[in-house]
Amino acid sequence: MSFTTFKNLKIGRKHRERGQLKEREHLGLLEKKQDYKKRAKHYHKINDILNNLKQKARLKNDDEFYFKMQRAKIIDGKHVEQNQEDENEDFDKNEFKSLVKAKNMNLIKVQKHKDMKQIQKLQAQLHNLEGPKMNQQKYFVDSKEEFDNFQIEKDNQILNQPENLVFIFKKIFIQLFIFQQRNRRNHYKEKLKNLIKNLKKYKRIMKKWKKHILNWIIKKICQQYLSIYLKYKNQQKKEKRRIRKYKNGEVAKFFRERKR
Numbered sequence: 001m002s003f004t005t006f007k008n009l010k011i012g013r014k015h016r017e018r019g020q021l022k023e024r025e026h027l028g029l030l031e032k033k034q035d036y037k038k039r040a041k042h043y044h045k046i047n048d049i050l051n052n053l054k055q056k057a058r059l060k061n062d063d064e065f066y067f068k069m070q071r072a073k074i075i076d077g078k079h080v081e082q083n084q085e086d087e088n089e090d091f092d093k094n095e096f097k098s099l100v101k102a103k104n105m106n107l108i109k110v111q112k113h114k115d116m117k118q119i120q121k122l123q124a125q126l127h128n129l130e131g132p133k134m135n136q137q138k139y140f141v142d143s144k145e146e147f148d149n150f151q152i153e154k155d156n157q158i159l160n161q162p163e164n165l166v167f168i169f170k171k172i173f174i175q176l177f178i179f180q181q182r183n184r185r186n187h188y189k190e191k192l193k194n195l196i197k198n199l200k201k202y203k204r205i206m207k208k209w210k211k212h213i214l215n216w217i218i219k220k221i222c223q224q225y226l227s228i229y230l231k232y233k234n235q236q237k238k239e240k241r242r243i244r245k246y247k248n249g250e251v252a253k254f255f256r257e258r259k260r
Helices: 003-008 022-027 033-059 084-088 093-125 144-149 162-207 211-248 250-259
Strands: 073-075 078-080
Touching: none
Parallel strands: none
Antiparallel strands: 073 078
16 A cells, blocks of 8 residues: 555544634524525525516506406406316307318418419429520531431431530430429329319218218318328428528538638
């Protein structure tokens, strides 16, 4: 065993706190710093609460209105809120169901209106691609026989030029892109039209059929629409998360530190 470890093992003297003087024993135990801290924190906490309440009372506007005021009533000089059970007494289930059905119809119409606007924007961007082009390319031939037998599509010398290859690939890509977009638009339009037609039919048959069967059918139709709507929402959320990661991630921190 080394000397340092032996030295540390040595028992030291006990450090005792100073007690209250005999002359002041009637005042109780001597207050230490720990006791003072607790007392001071409690005192300042109460003062802060009182000051905030006083400030709110000074800045209060008598003409203010909150929707919570409609529920509250003054009973014996105190504000008492109404319970939800009292509100549910006037609740009508049939009115609520009719409101929900109308809301579903409005959601479908709003989504259709948004999609039609997006389609119009795409059409405005692609209106010049299918039309005739202003620039023309001229090819010179030595004789009439070559002119009669000349075909651009079969001439390898012209097709193998890098400028013409780029032009051909662009043309093919644009045609494919337009074709895919048209198919998607038509498919999506048909889906929305069918959903609206089905909802209108079920509203007409509402008097004949029972309520529980009709509700089951409407739920199925709403689920079909919600699956389309939620996919669109999830894509937007993913894009927002990516932007947040880019703004607040490690890359942004690196560039901030670099600027400093």
